[in-house]
Amino acid sequence: MTIDPIVEEVRAAREKLFEACNNDLDALLRHLKDQEQQDQSRLVSRKDLKAGRKRGTASNGHPEDAENSESVPAREP
Numbered sequence: 001m002t003i004d005p006i007v008e009e010v011r012a013a014r015e016k017l018f019e020a021c022n023n024d025l026d027a028l029l030r031h032l033k034d035q036e037q038q039d040q041s042r043l044v045s046r047k048d049l050k051a052g053r054k055r056g057t058a059s060n061g062h063p064e065d066a067e068n069s070e071s072v073p074a075r076e077p
Contacts, residue, residue: 021027036043 017031018025018028021031
């Protein structure tokens, strides 16, 4: 089996977050929800995607990537 370094990095980050929450799934979910609330400008909803890319944001929702991205049509679910 091939080891993908990106997958390993994501898994390590997930494990680190989970350990920081004392391996408590409910605590992890509360932490992630808190992070969502603190960083609303980076969230992109399906409604946003269907309406097209917001001005000043990249297709991935990150304003700092807007200059280097092309508009990507939203995928239908």
